Amino acid sequence: MTFSTTSTAQPKVAQRLQNPEKIHRSITINKSPAEIYTFFRNFANLPYFMKDLIALTVNSETMSHWVVQLEHGPKVEWNAEITEDKYAETISWRTVGKTEVEQAGTIWFSKAPRDLGTVVRLHMAYTIPAGKLGKFATHLVGEDPDSIMLINLSRLKAYLETGEIPTTKGQPSGRDEDLAPEMKH
Amino acid sequence: MKALCWMAKHEVGLRNVKEPQILNPHDAIIKVTTAAICGSDLHLYNGTIPTMEKGDILGHETMGEVVAVGKQVYKIKLGDHIVIPFDIACGSCHHCEQEEYSACDNTNPNSILADTLYGHSGAALFGYSHMYGGYAGGQAEYLRVPFVDTNSIVIPQGIPDEKVLFLSDILPTGYMAAENCNIKPGDTVAVWGAGPVAQMAIRCAYMLGADRVIAIDHFDKRLEMAERSHAHTINFESAENVLDELKYLTGGRGPDSCIDAVGMEAHGHSITATLDRAKMAVGLATDRPDALRQAIQACKKGGTVSIPGVYGGVLDKIPFGAAFGKGLTFKMGQTHTQKYMPLLLNKIMKDEIDPSFVITHRIDLEKAPQAYQQFNDEKNDCIKVIINMH
Structure with a gap:
């Protein structure tokens, strides 16, 4: 099997975006393609693992509304339409109507070698208007869209394989902001 | 709390x-x-x-x-x-x-x-x-x-x-370090460092069938502790040449496997060790791998270098030619x-x-x-x- 990462493998809609930024990432998840597809296709599950996705409303079989609050950036919203949907194989989507972040994406689920589970491949294309670019903290490690999607794939893997997303948020430390009020100097 | x-x-x-x-x-x-x-x-x-x-x-x-x-x-x-x-x-x-x-x-x-x-x-x-x-x-x-x-x-x-x-x-770490040596009857295992992980590795190497374990350090009390576990010891400060001593003790063959239980902050007074300290001080290197260098030099042809000692970054002047020339196997990790x-x-x-x-x-x-x-x-x-x- 060969995986093309050239523009010909991009979702058709992406070709309509002018000079889009592109993301190609893949990850291997220790579950079957059908299990991962079924979880992912129910968009109500996405906020469980997607970083910064604060609200997702499913409006119909194909339409959904997304609200993302970036950790060090603005809040952005869009409407998305599913443009392709094959059970246990692939899902494609694109934004419709006016939005600051125009995008299109495809996710593929294919059986990995031996007993390794499933290879999940994600391709995305997006454009951010020049004036808006400065609002995104793209210079911080882990805060650019490519890193965010890589983190999201890792979190999807952790959630499906273990039933939780590893975290240290809320643990104690000796930093002043983490101390209980009566312990602060 | x-x-x-x-x-x-x-x-x-x-x-x-x-x-x-x-x-x-x-x-x-x-x-x-x-x-x-x-x-x-x-x-x-x-x-x-x-x-x-x-x-x-x-x-x-x-x-x-x-x-x-x-x-x-x-x-x-x-x-x-x-x-x-x-x-x-x-x-x-x-x-x-x-x-x-x-x-x-x-x-x-x-x-x-x-x-x-x-x-x-x-x-x-x-x-x-x-x-x-x-x-x-x-x-x-x-x-x-x-x-x-x-x-x-x-x-x-x-x-x-x-x-x-x-x-x-430290006990599983010493055990895995010894297990990584693939010890066979009659084998000699040399261990750099006589700290807690090395002390466990010495006992585990004997447990897994080593004929002899040699511990190398410069702290007398640590070497004495190793001796109580029946290790032969070499103090690298008083020994004339550790590599010659190891060759002599193994009939010229070198230890069958070498354990680096020191890691990134090796002591030592060789030219490379002094250079390491200088480079680390000015941020040109992250680790001081002198024990590892010596373990590679000492190890027999076709032998195994097992590394339980922690490394964090980029190592300088590793004798990779020696490792390649002798066909060494490296086993390491957390x-x-x-x-x-x-x-x-x-x-x-x-x-x-x-x-x-x-x-x-x-x-x-x-x-x-x-x-x-x-x-x-x-x-x-x-x-x-x-x-x-x-």
Whole structure:
């Protein structure tokens, strides 16, 4: 099997975006393609693992509304339409109507070698208007869209394989902001 | 609760912090009964591991009593007395299924940092920098243990903490280092360093059938301890030439396998060691690998170099030509602690090994900040420190 990462493998809609930024990432998840597809296709599950996705409303079989609050950036919203949907194989989507972040994406689920589970491949294309670019903290490690999607794939893997997303948020430390009020100097 | 916190290079503070809470369904909280300071904690103390932050709670050799469990904990029960491995594994990824627990895919929330530095992220570690997950460590009165069903071993009642605490790290680490040597009858194993991991490796190498173990260090008391485990010893400060001595002792062949139980902050007075210190001081190098260089030079043709000593970054002047020319095998990495804990607890219960022989200092928590300094500065007398936590 060969995986093309050239523009010909991009979702058709992406070709309509002018000079889009592109993301190609893949990850291997220790579950079957059908299990991962079924979880992912129910968009109500996405906020469980997607970083910064604060609200997702499913409006119909194909339409959904997304609200993302970036950790060090603005809040952005869009409407998305599913443009392709094959059970246990692939899902494609694109934004419709006016939005600051125009995008299109495809996710593929294919059986990995031996007993390794499933290879999940994600391709995305997006454009951010020049004036808006400065609002995104793209210079911080882990805060650019490519890193965010890589983190999201890792979190999807952790959630499906273990039933939780590893975290240290809320643990104690000796930093002043983490101390209980009566312990602060 | 009281916790030992990394405040800056050469500064460990005892601070009053919040108690840990259950954050995820597979978590447990333990009331820590005993913790230890590890030789690898000194790398943090000396500021040679990147991504430590002021206030991070230290410690990865810990045991205690379970006082709370999450909704999806099935094996571990309230009141269980458990030892916690230093590495945090999820128990369900492909690597965990292969018992490669320290290569766990899922436990490091900061995996993107390790991805960037190392290509891939391994398992998170307790109290060992943000690149390794940023989890609060166990030199504290209470500890949150993620995936506790995977990351623990239950200790039967009536066993003193001292006998089983080192299942958390140094005993499995010494055992895996010896196992990585593929020891055959008649083999000679040379061990660089005679610190706590080396002391465990010496005993485990004999347990796995080594004919002779040779320990190399420059602290007399550590070498004396190695001798009590029936190791032949070489003091590299008084020996004329360690490599010649090792050749002589092995009929010119060289040791069948060499264990580097020193890692990134080797002492030594060779030209390369002096250069290493200078480069590290000005930030041109991250590690001082002089023990590793010597182990590569000494090892027999076709032999194995086993590396339990910790390395963090980019190494300079490694004699790779020698390694290639002699066809050496390298085995290394963080220990798959969870894999070895049941086997080694069994050996402790059968009195085949009692790892408490390395303990030289038993202290209360209040004395621990000074103990870090003492462990770092007085390596001759201070071999292993354990902290009574409650």
